[in-house]
Amino acid sequence: xxxxxxxxxxxxxxxxxxxxxxxxxxxHLGTPRExxxxxxxxxxxxxxxxxxxxxxxxxxxxxxxxxKKLGRSLxxxxxxxxxxxxxxx
Numbered sequence: 001x002x003x004x005x006x007x008x009x010x011x012x013x014x015x016x017x018x019x020x021x022x023x024x025x026x027x028h029l030g031t032p033r034e035x036x037x038x039x040x041x042x043x044x045x046x047x048x049x050x051x052x053x054x055x056x057x058x059x060x061x062x063x064x065x066x067x068k069k070l071g072r073s074l075x076x077x078x079x080x081x082x083x084x085x086x087x088x089x
Contacts, residue, residue, distance in 0.1 A: 029041055072080075 029038070029045065
């Protein structure tokens with residue numbers, strides 16, 4: 001029987017992505033040489049990297065959008081019941 005754990009699968013995927021990202025960074029920056037200031041090279045690389053495109057603004061309102069009614073409300077049912085009772089009298 002195969003035991004598939006969804007969260008373990010996600011963890012392994014994230015771990016692999018991080019390791020590949022670190023590998024790419026080391027490939028781009030290279031390994032530090034004696035007396036080399038890696039932090040300055042990293043800062044220069046980060047400053048060269050273009051900023052990601054701005055995300056569209058999020059429209060927040062204090063009032064939630066109205067939900068579509070899927071059926072009769074309790075008030076509708078009570079009104080119908082009262083009409084039926086009045087008709088029977």
